Amino acid sequence: MPTLNEIRSTFLSFFERNDHRVVESSPLVPRNDPTLMFTNSGMVQFKNCFTGVEHRDYVRATTSQKCVRAGGKHNDLDNVGYTARHHTFFEMLGNFSFGDYFKEQAIPYAWDLLTKDFGIDKSKLLVTVYHTDDEAANIWKKYAGLSDDRIIRIKTDDNFWSMGSTGPCGPCTEIFYDHGDSIWGGPPGSAEEDGDRFIEIWNLVFMQNERFEDGSMRALDMQSIDTGMGLERIGALLQGKHDNYDTDLMRSLIEASAHATSQDPDGPGRVHHRVIADHLRSTSFLMADGVMPSNEGRGYVLRRIMRRAMRHAHMLGAKDPVMYRLVPALVAQMGQAFPELGRAQAMIEETLKLEETRFKQTLERGLRLLDDELTGMEEGAALPGATAFKLYDTYGFPLDLTQDALREKGREVDTAGFDAAMAEQKAKARAAWAGTGEAADQAVWFDISEDVSATDFLGYDTEVSEAQVVAIVSEGKRVDAIEELCTGWVIFNQTPFYAESGGQVGDHGKLIGKEVNGFISDTKKFPGGLFGHQFTPDNGRLTVGMSVKLEVDHTRRSAIRANHSATHLLHEALRAALGDHVAQRGSLNAEDRLR
Structure with missing residues (x-):
């Protein structure tokens, strides 16, 4: 049975043999796409290659891309741990062509890798194509020998991919695996398609059109290929599992959590271990890529994920910080493929321990408040929004953490009430700035921040x-x-x-x-x-x-940085000469002077 590390290696080696450049995963913080909070697919780092803005010294590439989906449009956080295939962190295996090969080569590559290198039974595979894409359908028939009933034509956007409302776009073909009639579910396009019998394993996008604001399209001069296959999903298939969390990599992290908490990995705390294993990956990789916990932006999403995992550790009975003790198990599994993880290991462990230590006391108080509030409430009644807001404002409970805690009790949050309490606080903050002069001018920023x-x-x-x-x-x-x-x-x-x-x-x-x-x-x-x-x-x-x-302006920033360092050195020199009573009450660090 191949490990996930071996499956990743087999994928990359296959395309390297077929003249693709193996490109390192890009960071989880996109540098070339300001619309994304986190990198969420393999094509993100190649976006400018597809549009023709950027030209590299290769026209074929293959990657195993680190991805995070938590916060913003792509948010899997609420389902993580409770389902077989939701993750905040996952790897996307992909092969890409920038104006080189197209459908006639992309489809054979996918078929050969799946059926020959991975050894998947051909009779278990079926595909979808966009309903007008006769070219792709004919290639599947000719090369793979698929019959018409195993080539399903889909009219919806599920089989037509767009980079945005305008720009490169095109049809796609998706490859599905049939787990057999012992599992409920119907083929794609049917009323039962949401069942687990037919599982999508690979999506091949054919970028062949450009869409304009009026909805019209023209054929692109440079036709390209963008494919994506989740490592965890193909790994579960090749290891004979029906749950991504049963793969060797995820299982090793779950067992590390079980060992650290002295709780059975498959007992009543099963979901808690799954959440911890998943969140360990996303938090560690985000920090390795430079995101640190904070109350704003990406740092706040990171902190939300951390605190969600910490609550689940608390539910397992952990009295001391747990997450940082699991980092070595993660590095052992993934550090070779992603060396940045090993380089940042000490920092990740220290940060996790500090965050968990700080949050533990407020977590316990907040959970007591939550339990007290639920006592006496009608069965199934929603938690008042004002209480959820107090947990957020006073105890640092993100709304989704409260929702996650209530989910186990079969309850929900009055989100409208939460939003109203949040709006009231913002109104008070804005009113505090009311007045004349600069204070009045600042009011516009509160409006924008909403x-x-x-x-x-x-x-x-x-x-x-x-x-x-x-x-x-x-x-x-x-x-x-x-x-x-x-x-x-x-x-x-x-x-x-x-x-x-x-x-x-x-x-x-x-x-x-x-x-x-x-x-x-x-x-x-x-x-x-x-x-x-x-x-x-x-x-x-x-x-x-x-x-x-x-x-x-690099030159100016370097000069400012030098003066900032000089200010600290001057302060230490004064303390050494005059005594520890010397204190800094203010400073100015500009490019041409310091104070």
Whole structure:
């Protein structure tokens, strides 16, 4: 029986033999797609290759891509641990062609790998194609010998993939495995398709069209291939399992959790172990890729996942921190394929231990409050939204953690009441800023923070990134655009620009877009975790929703960093010379001076 590590290796080796470049997984924080919170598919790092914006020294690639789906549009968090195939972290195996081979080669590659290298019984496989894609259907007939009843034509968008509302798109073909009539479910396209008998294992996307705003399409000059197959899903199949959590890799993490908590891996705490195993992977890999727990943006999603796992450890009776003790088991399983995990191991363990230690006391108090509130409530009644908000505001319980705890008791949360309590708190915060002068000007940022998530800061890892404009403020008012030679404060969903803080001035740099360019002359923090960039277009018009490139002035930042370090050295020298009573009451770290 092949291990998941061996299956990954077999996949990559197959395509390497067929002239594909084995490309490392990109980080979980996308640098080239500002619309994504986390990398969630193999094609993300190649997006600009598909559109023709970027050209690399290869036209065929294969990867095993780290992916996270938790938060935002793609959110599997609520189902993790309770189902056979939901994960917050997973690997996506894929092969890609940028204007090289197309359907006539992509389909044979997939068929040969599955039936020859992986040894899957041909009679167990069937496929779907887009209902007008006769070309793909004919290749399946000719090369794989599939009969018409095993080539299912689908009219819905399930078999037509788009990069967005406009841009590259095309039909896709999906390969399914039939587990047999002992398991309930019907073939794709049928009323029973949601059953577990027929499981999708591989999706092949044929990028052959470009879609325009009016809905019309034209054939692309460069036709490309993008495929994706979940390692955990194909691994379960090849290991004769019907549950991803029964694969060797996941099982080793579940057993590590069982050992650390002295609880049977298959006993009453089975779901708890599954959640911990999954969340261990997502939290560890996110930290290895530079995301740290915080109350904003990606860091908040990480903290939510951590705290969800910590609650499940608590439910297993753990009295001391558990998660950090499981990291060595994860590194042993995945550290060879992903060396960054081993390099960050000490930091991951330290962070998990610190977070769990801090949260444990409030977790216990919060759970007591939850139990007290439920006492005396009618059977099946929803938890009041105000109580759920108190758990969030006072005890640091994300709403989904409370929902997860109630799920085990057959109850739900009054989410409308929770939203109302949240809105009331925001209104009070906004009112606290009411007044004249600068305080009144700040009120606009509270309005924006209700619609826009906190800015994700990327500047510890990079000085260049793609970003999307999410809000613009000009002359104290929220606007949709700023024109050439006009100045405004621009909010992006993510930024490499450091905002003025702790005596260090904000970054300067460039904004580069297809239709607009200009200079960012300052960066400041505003309420709601928003980073404001003072920007003046040299030419063109900057509008909300635009995707642009941001570049920090490297020379200036280096000078500021040097002065920041010099300030700390000066402080230590003064303490050494004058005594420990010397304290820093404020500082200024600019590119040309320090104070």
